[in-house]
Amino acid sequence: MTARLDADPAGGNPTAAHRPPGFVDLHSHSTASDGALAPAEVVETAARAGLAALALTDHDTLAGVAAAREAGERLGVRIVAGVELSLMDGDKEVHMLGLHIARVDALQAELEAVRDSRKSRAEQIVAKLNALGVPLTVDAVFVQAAGGAVGRPHIARALIAGGWVRDQREAFDKYLGAGRPANVEKQRITIADGIRLIHECGGLAVIAHPGGDGRRERVEPLVALGLDGLEVKHPGHSGEDTLRIAALADFFGLVKSGGSDWHGATNGPRVLGGMQVPEEWLDRQDARLEKRRTAAVA
């Protein structure tokens, strides 16, 4: 991989190469979550694309931030410590970027605690199944999850493998579904808790790719919760989305953000730097943080 990238000065990233300075990318993923490249390689790609700054925003983890910072220092790319949280707004999942996280270790510890509670949810479900006379073990469930995050589908597969049910449907109808005897509610971070957590760790809370939900009636309650910004530029946004969300940010006095949501694409708008986010938007984010710090001291 490295040899091939070295042989190609554009790094397999032709549309973003040789761009004049002054652009940033504030949404990217590495192998710390579901991206294709290791954190240092993401930063190397950002350097080759001529980006002034990069936010690493892996899903629900900051495990890649330290390595990205190291590479950023070496290559002269400013690294914004970030994360993309999956939060619950009622029964709807909302992705929230936490940008400029100052207390990386503290936030990482919180997120690990939530992951552990998911593991103990599986243990609680297994205990209920045992009480119902199904001798399923926690180990049999973990085998199905193969080291990943444990969910009810893994428990259903373990039930099928053990011959206690015929298929997923029977597993949910008989045991695991809402209101069934072995159901345990999932522990999720609510949108209010997510914003509070990001603030406690020194960051800005920015709604990721709001798209069609980027409307006044959806955003207003979140502004009341302390929301800091909206992701305006994102490859999933239509031109109309981008204009409407930018206007909404101005209306509520929120900062704008943007990025390619890079997972490793080598062409199209999802290439790293492909959204051409102006560095000035990052300056505004810095100013908002500075204002908050000053207010905290006063």
Ligand code: MN
């Ligand atoms: Mn992803």
Ligand code: MN
């Ligand atoms: Mn997302």
Ligand code: MN
């Ligand atoms: Mn993303």
